[in-house]
Amino acid sequence: MGENLRGGAQLQNDTLRKSLRTLKVKLVLLGSSGVGKSSLALRFSKDEFRRTSPTVGCAYLTRVVHLRNVTLRLEIWDTAGQEKYHSVTPLYYRGAQAALLVYDISKRETFIRAQVWLKELEKQYIPGSTVIWLVGNKGDLATHRQVSVEEGQSLANDRGLFFTEASALSGDQINELLLAIAHRVYECIGVQQEGLSEWKETPLVDLRNRDKSSRLASCC
Amino acid sequence: MSQRTERRGIHVDQSDLLCKKGCGYYGNAAWQGLCSKCWREEYQRVRQKQIQDDWALAEKLQREEEAAYASSHGAQTQSHPQSTAPQSHPGHASLGPFSKFEEKKTNEKTRKVTTVKKFFSPSSRTAPKKETQEGKTSSPSISRHASFDTDQVSKDFVDFLKNLQKPGREIHKQCRAFIVAMSSKKDLSADELSECVQDFYQNMADRLLSHYKGWFRRTVVVISSSDSVEQVMDQVEKYIMTRLYKSVFCPETTDDEKKDLATQTRIRALHWVTIQMLCVSMDEEIPEVSENVVKAITDVIEMDSKRVPRDKLGCITRCSKHIFSAIRITKNEPASADDFLPALIYIVLKANPPRLQSNIQYITRFCNPSRLMTGEDGYYFTNLCCAAAFIEKLDAQSLNLSPEEFERYMSGQASPRLNSSEADWPQTGTAPGVTATNTVLAQLNHNLELLSGLSSRQETLMEAAQSLQADLLSWPAGVQQEVNNILEKYPLEILPRTVSAIDANNVDTDNLPPPLTPQVFAG
Ligand SMILES: Nc1nc2c(ncn2[C@@H]2O[C@H](COP(=O)(O)OP(=O)(O)O)[C@@H](O)[C@H]2O)c(=O)[nH]1
Ligand SMILES: [Mg+2]
Numbered sequence: 001m002g003e004n005l006r007g008g009a010q011l012q013n014d015t016l017r018k019s020l021r022t023l024k025v026k027l028v029l030l031g032s033s034g035v036g037k038s039s040l041a042l043r044f045s046k047d048e049f050r051r052t053s054p055t056v057g058c059a060y061l062t063r064v065v066h067l068r069n070v071t072l073r074l075e076i077w078d079t080a081g082q083e084k085y086h087s088v089t090p091l092y093y094r095g096a097q098a099a100l101l102v103y104d105i106s107k108r109e110t111f112i113r114a115q116v117w118l119k120e121l122e123k124q125y126i127p128g129s130t131v132i133w134l135v136g137n138k139g140d141l142a143t144h145r146q147v148s149v150e151e152g153q154s155l156a157n158d159r160g161l162f163f164t165e166a167s168a169l170s171g172d173q174i175n176e177l178l179l180a181i182a183h184r185v186y187e188c189i190g191v192q193q194e195g196l197s198e199w200k201e202t203p204l205v206d207l208r209n210r211d212k213s214s215r216l217a218s219c220c
Numbered sequence: 221m222s223q224r225t226e227r228r229g230i231h232v233d234q235s236d237l238l239c240k241k242g243c244g245y246y247g248n249a250a251w252q253g254l255c256s257k258c259w260r261e262e263y264q265r266v267r268q269k270q271i272q273d274d275w276a277l278a279e280k281l282q283r284e285e286e287a288a289y290a291s292s293h294g295a296q297t298q299s300h301p302q303s304t305a306p307q308s309h310p311g312h313a314s315l316g317p318f319s320k321f322e323e324k325k326t327n328e329k330t331r332k333v334t335t336v337k338k339f340f341s342p343s344s345r346t347a348p349k350k351e352t353q354e355g356k357t358s359s360p361s362i363s364r365h366a367s368f369d370t371d372q373v374s375k376d377f378v379d380f381l382k383n384l385q386k387p388g389r390e391i392h393k394q395c396r397a398f399i400v401a402m403s404s405k406k407d408l409s410a411d412e413l414s415e416c417v418q419d420f421y422q423n424m425a426d427r428l429l430s431h432y433k434g435w436f437r438r439t440v441v442v443i444s445s446s447d448s449v450e451q452v453m454d455q456v457e458k459y460i461m462t463r464l465y466k467s468v469f470c471p472e473t474t475d476d477e478k479k480d481l482a483t484q485t486r487i488r489a490l491h492w493v494t495i496q497m498l499c500v501s502m503d504e505e506i507p508e509v510s511e512n513v514v515k516a517i518t519d520v521i522e523m524d525s526k527r528v529p530r531d532k533l534g535c536i537t538r539c540s541k542h543i544f545s546a547i548r549i550t551k552n553e554p555a556s557a558d559d560f561l562p563a564l565i566y567i568v569l570k571a572n573p574p575r576l577q578s579n580i581q582y583i584t585r586f587c588n589p590s591r592l593m594t595g596e597d598g599y600y601f602t603n604l605c606c607a608a609a610f611i612e613k614l615d616a617q618s619l620n621l622s623p624e625e626f627e628r629y630m631s632g633q634a635s636p637r638l639n640s641s642e643a644d645w646p647q648t649g650t651a652p653g654v655t656a657t658n659t660v661l662a663q664l665n666h667n668l669e670l671l672s673g674l675s676s677r678q679e680t681l682m683e684a685a686q687s688l689q690a691d692l693l694s695w696p697a698g699v700q701q702e703v704n705n706i707l708e709k710y711p712l713e714i715l716p717r718t719v720s721a722i723d724a725n726n727v728d729t730d731n732l733p734p735p736l737t738p739q740v741f742a743g
Pocket of ligand 1 (some may be wrong): 031032033034035036037038039040081139140141166167168169170556558
């Protein structure tokens with residue numbers, strides 16, 4: 001799937017030192033069926049896919065992101081997007097630090113749907129406890145665009161959300177999005193410390209993942 | 221339901237899961253097959269009797285004690301071999317067997333059955349009471365049984381804490397104090413109980429965290445994961461919840477039990493829901509998939525038998541992984557959330573797990589929160605909660621049926637099979653349409669086909685056997701016939717010349733010496 005992250009080994013010592021403090025972040029993907037939630041989840045965890053068992057599917061994935069003075073372990077929760085499950089989805093975003101509201105820029109109804117999700121989310125959540133990110137996926141389908149960038153941006157502005165257009169297919173804006181989420185989550189919630197539970201893991205695991213992470217750390 | 225599970229090789233009958241008193245609620249092995257309410261009543265009754273018995277025994281012993289005070293105790297020790305204490309404390313004679321029992325229990329950790337038997341067999345009792353026969357074999361043995369498991373957990377906990385040295389001792393002290401404190405809080409509501417436990421977890425985790433942080437500052441050593449806070453917290457949870465399980469699982473103060481019954485009934489009423497209606501991407505025709513489905517069902521049923529919230533979570537995770545395997549084998553690609561949730565709903569409908577609501581509540585209330593909200597186990601648990609919630613709300617729309625159809629299926633007036641051959645979809649009344657709409661009936665049809673195939677093969681076999689038998693019967697006659705034919709063709713001719721020549725030889729033999737006989741040499 002498109003371009004890959006290639007890491008520089010020169011930063012590995014920094015990474016080792018950083019890895020002592022790791023915070024767990026729960027990130028939930030919401031949106032209609034077919035907008036590309038699962039594809040995004042796979043993109044986010046690409047090359048960092050830590051399979052506990054080879055049989056496990058791609059509904060729950062993890063990705064380690066290193067920031068300047070902290071390491072975040074993103075736990076990506078994919079959700080069933082079929083309309084009939086909407087009534088039970090609030091159970092998924094309990095205790096989430098980040099929620100990605102995904103729509104397909106080439107399908108207007110998914111954008112409308114995203115606003116329904118948002119209303120649900122706002123009913124349950126105190127602003128500031130969860131970073132909500134509006135994501136217009138399938139940016140590569142610009143020729144079939146039904147939702148303009150401005151529309152997305154203005155919805156986000158109105159409701160105090162963050163906004164990004166990305167493409168899970170081409171990989172465009174994926175890493176930028178991931179890093180931006182990590183930063184916001186750490187800024188908004190991580191500073192309060194209590195919001196994120198600390199996670200100890202052996203640096204051995206981090207060594208395996210250091211390549212991308214150092215690259216990520218260096219690009220911010 | 222029961223036939224279906226039987227077919228899958230799980231030998232769980234719904235009636236086995238219900239309270240033995242027949243009150244309609246779920247029973248539990250730990251409660252001797254009774255529900256929590258009946259068990260409590262039964263237990264109270266039995267315990268009352270036990271106390272009276274012990275008291276009577278104590279009085280009797282004391283009387284005997286006094287009578288035999290000056291003389292020897294020979295006759296008495298025979299009937300009560302364990303009472304060594306009476307000499308010094310005649311008033312506490314009844315405590316003798318109990319303290320002895322404790323000692324024994326620890327000595328024979330592995331031989332619980334023998335110990336329990338020994339203690340409760342009539343021979344070790346001075347005064348076996350007729351009216352307690354029944355009670356004695358039920359309730360007290362349960363509590364002994366349970367306390368054995370609990371003891372094993374306690375022992376493991378102590379072993380684990382030993383590695384932590386001083387903080388380990390502190391943790392142990394805290395946990396014990398907490399359990400004692402909880403035992404005096406029986407009247408709290410479930411939420412309050414949950415709060416107590418969660419507060420305790422939080423405090424403990426905070427203390428551990430600050431302890432480890434201080435330790436990091438002092439050492440540059442790479443921490444091994446076994447020292448991590450989560451690991452310790454898992455052990456703390458295991459120890460505490462094993463002890464508290466009975467008093468806090470499905471407590472009387474809640475209507476968990478009612479909800480269990482409602483869910484159970486609901487799932488039963490939904491027996492007609494097919495894998496196609498739920499759009500599940502698992503093809504049970506593939507043996508490997510069907511195997512995983514069976515395992516998933518077994519795992520989710522097994523959840524009820526675990527005491528520690530994390531062990532229950534483990535069952536859910538195992539169940540989920542089997543579902544993932546089943547989907548992956550069917551679709552030949554990793555399962556996504558869109559595939560997983562419907563499949564889990566299907567598994568829950570098929571399994572009708574005992575006390576589903578109680579278990580979900582128990583895990584929610586008493587599991588370490590970091591395990592629930594986050595992590596892989598947390599993800600699967602959330603999906604199970606979603607499945608349970610979905611089943612509760614499930615309606616015509618969620619199965620892509622018309623409200624009328626849904627009503628008819630729910631009321632049992634029609635089954636998906638009958639409906640499809642009715643006027644509604646006359647064009648699908650033929651066999652292929654039917655097989656597409658209903659797997660269970662398809663399976664049935666398939667089995668019937670197999671059966672008729674088998675019976676026709678058996679008929680052929682029978683025919684062949686009969687013709688073989690006929691052949692065998694006619695064979696000797698045929699052989700006889702042939703022999704006769706040959707005899708007719710080539711009649712036996714006796715040639716006198718040759719006969720005389722043979723006779724002449726025979727005459728010659730008369731002149732031969734007698735045969736040799738064995739000889740015995742004296743030696
Ligand atoms: N063109 C394009 N197609 C995409 C993109 N992301 C996902 N898809 C396709 O959209 C379909 C649905 O994707 P999926 O991840 O299953 O969506 P989900 O139902 O939200 O999980 C699949 O066929 C994907 O290949 C994208 O960024 N661009
Ligand atoms: Mg998906």
